[in-house]
């Protein structure tokens with residue numbers, strides 16, 4: 001096996017683009033696999049804008065500093081983002097699932113209540129802004145994705161099936177080797193029994 005093949009195999013295993021060039025994203029993913037309880041830098045724990053803070057307040061305490069860190073890191077890179085979606089109850093998720101199916105509108109999710117990471121306070125969506133204008137599409141989402149991955153967050157833009165560039169989530173350490181389906185099953189059972197997602 002050549003070094004290039006080895007690097008590609010490692011990249012595939014840690015879930016980053018397998019381009020054979022180990023950049024910051026690859027090294028961060030390897031680091032997170034080995035040290036899953038890595039914490040974001042202390043200097044990024046300050047409050048961010050009010051709109052983001054209202055959403056951040058719905059997230060689990062473990063995730064909150066990561067969301068703030070992402071807003072601050074994006075700003076330091078000249079990109080304005082806000083956290084625009086956080087925790088959703090099962091009922092809210094079912095309402096969203098109905099959209100484009102039994103209700104009017106376009107389909108925005110394939111997850112019913114209990115089947116989205118948003119139902120457990122471990123996931124959030126960001127919006128890129130130009131001044132006060134929300135940008136539905138922008139190459140800046142990819143740039144923010146790299147910053148989030150660098151912090152140790154999972155980025156929806158790296159998903160193989162439905163890519164979701166505004167989406168970030170903090171995978172619990174116990175789920176480091178689980179697929180999405182098994183992780184969600186464990187999250188539902190923990191929620192039912194009152195056990196925390198990050199215990």
Ligand SMILES: [Zn+2]
Nearest residue numbers: 123124125167
């Ligand atoms: Zn999302």
